[in-house]
Amino acid sequence: MWKFLTSLRLAIVLIGLITILLILSALIPQSGIAEDRIADVRQLLGDSYVIVEWLGLDRIYFTPGFYVILGLLAINLTAGTIQRFRVILTSEGTLWRVRRVGSLVFHMSLLLIIVSVIVNYLVKFEGVYALSEGQEVSDAADAYFRTFNGPLHKSESGRFTLRLNEVIIDDDVARADAVAARVTFMPSDGDPLVDRVIATNHPLKYESLEVHYGLVNGFSPELLVLDSTGSRLFAGFVRLATVSAEGRRRYADFIELPQQQLTVNLEVFPAKDGSETPTFQMSVERRGMVALDTIVTTADTVTAFEYRFAVPRWRRWCYLNVVENPYLNVVFVGFWLALTGMSVGLVSRVMPAGRGVR
């Protein structure tokens, strides 16, 4: 049994299986990761897609089989590490020993990486806020747009309040990530508040928490819909989705008013310098019939069917990601140790046998 667990042949089989599964996951779109491609593959495979689902090939990284293979590899690495340690203690020759030490450090580091990635997964927290300018939120679970709690993550709330002051977009640069957000982070434990700009590569750090700019942003116009008597049918800020097309961002979405059977399509055209008020393309449909398709400003009120529509105010919105990965640095230490081990192994391989040999 010990021989089987320490065998390199077992390692080869397990690495081979992981490689095959990863290649399959690259060919078959994975649910939760490449959702946009799933429909195409489903259409391509037709009824056969049931087999893909049945085998779990559309969610490989989350199948028990994948974790069993990783677990077996971890056991194999542990057993192999012990075996290597024994060999080092008994082996003759400095160079040979150095090579073995390199190999030992490398394989121990792989073990460290696997274990720390799993531990990190179990205790990590990821939360996404979708905030409009001026909005202030606490870290209560229901304040988040989306969260992921590791199974062993201890949920804490009331640690901070976060306010989005301003989304800073450079519209002249046709890049989706040329954005920053000015936020105020208010810790609840009496620490001084932090007011600063966060952007890609420049997160805000507080103890084990990090607040990252969330890459997705857009406009949030206030839509007002009145009936013929002047009563409000709808009033609220609408978060328009952002899509990148032909090197430019487009901010567009639609709002449905089911009772009135109305669909209001809105698209924002930002002002060139970012400081002026944007204009809005508004179209209103009812049962497929378009009654209005026009440009409006914040000063306009337009009429379609028997309703009146206006966009009196607007804001910007963006995602802010809050992440807590307490053991991530261990993963990164594992990376560098693994590479050091490999380098030691390689140097001992290319070193002339006459040098350093006892």
Added chain:
Amino acid sequence: MNLIEQICYWTAALLSAAAFFTSLLGTVFKRVKPFRFAGSFLTGALGVLTAFGVARWVRVGHPPFVTLFESMITSIWFLLLLHQIIFRLRREQGTVLLLPVSAVVFLLMGWAFSLPAEATPLSAALSNVWLFIHASFATSGAASFLIAASLSVIYLLGEKRSHPPQANSAPPETLAPLKTILNFLIFGLILWGVMIASGSIWAHVAWGRYWAWDPIELWSLISWLVYALLIHVRLTVKFSPRWFCRLNIIAVAIVLFALWGVHYVYETIHTYG
């Protein structure tokens, strides 16, 4: 490309083409002199490509890693540099590598020419010191794998020529020792590993997530695992050298796909430029 860059680029392309044809002549007619010329041509190509990189770096303000074109040119530069080191240290191996290396360099120069060559400013995500670590190790790792694959080609050709054994043909192990191939694979694996590790750290700094199963991340990991598998199989099972070399050539195709091919097939957050 400005005029200086264009001159450097085309000179390097011409020199690599000249190196390819002269080393081909040397191989066909079994003469040594053409190889000497080919070696000088590739040394010249390295010099000119270095001038290209420096000129572009000075002009755009960042190292030439950012666009797909620049990534390819940097890989070519690393390939030429590695070859030059081998050529200086082990003349015989450096000489037999002249043909495959010059062919790869010439082909990559052609591929690079088909890509947009304009320099672009660094985007917000790319404005990070990790870019230099990540991109330089990706391109140098690919160069190391290309050298290993070139040696594998030589091994396979040498084996074919010496089978059945002839008095005047050198055994393939002399020109392309399997140990050297293996060392270049391990070297490539280290460089490629640094690329993956630094990319992961960079992604965490940039976006707060260190691994997103993005197609390029995935194919890079697959390449790394394929090489890890190949090395383990070679060290353990001792399967036929011929198959080791064949699989090595297949593996380098996966690396090239991960580095430059994924963009043609998948949508990825790894934007060049």
